[in-house]
Amino acid sequence: MTATAVSSGERRRYWLSVAALAIVLPAAIAVNSWNSLEEWRSRHVRTPLAVERGAIQHYAGAQWQLSGLTRLSESPGNTILIVAEFEAAVDDPELLQKGPCQVILVDDRGRRWQPTFLPPRVVRQARPAAADKPRCGALLKAEKGKTTTMAETFTIPDGATDLALSVTIAGARPEYLLFK
Numbered sequence: 156m157t158a159t160a161v162s163s164g165e166r167r168r169y170w171l172s173v174a175a176l177a178i179v180l181p182a183a184i185a186v187n188s189w190n191s192l193e194e195w196r197s198r199h200v201r202t203p204l205a206v207e208r209g210a211i212q213h214y215a216g217a218q219w220q221l222s223g224l225t226r227l228s229e230s231p232g233n234t235i236l237i238v239a240e241f242e243a244a245v246d247d248p249e250l251l252q253k254g255p256c257q258v259i260l261v262d263d264r265g266r267r268w269q270p271t272f273l274p275p276r277v278v279r280q281a282r283p284a285a286a287d288k289p290r291c292g293a294l295l296k297a298e299k300g301k302t303t304t305m306a307e308t309f310t311i312p313d314g315a316t317d318l319a320l321s322v323t324i325a326g327a328r329p330e331y332l333l334f335k
Contacts, residue, residue, distance in 0.1 A: 203333040206219070208223075208334060215253075215326065216248065219241065219332055222304070223238075227278065227282070228277060235310075236308060240285055240288065241304075241320065245294075245301055246299065250326055251297050252326075253325060256291035256294050257321075260319070260320055262315040268309045274308045322334070
């Protein structure tokens with residue numbers, strides 16, 4: 156049998172296989188990437204729940220309130236320390252425990268800052284009560300009916316103005332709190 160002696164049935168099967176591959180391959184990629192797309196969407200497409208300072212907002216199984224954003228003295232390198240104090244009165248601990256709590260400080264230009272790992276000595280001297288408060292991760296041990304008071308410390312540039320505190324619980328996405 157020579158290379159040119161290919162039956163019409165083989166040719167037909169070949170082209171059907173190529174056509175099926177052109178349909179099945181993109182469908183398989185779409186199905187396998189759907190979960191990744193949903194995860195990306197839940198992280199990036201978010202809906203803010205804007206809350207004025209001092210107001211209480213229900214979110215992720217708790218009643219949230221920002222107690223204060225306190226500016227402390229300037230640090231070296233033209234930076235300022237900000238202490239954010241907030242509380243959550245727990246209604247449904249299961250919702251709070253569905254994912255980690257993420258706290259971010261945002262300014263009017265859209266710049267974002269993560270909290271410092273440990274409160275600096277300046278915070279311990281100026282606001283010792285805030286330095287000893289638990290961080291947002293304490294919500295993993297939240298109990299129904301109890302209020303958890305938390306504090307986070309941020310180091311930001313001197314020129315940052317109109318600060319807002321963003322609180323996100325992974326299980327409550329795409330919504331997040333934005334204390335203005």
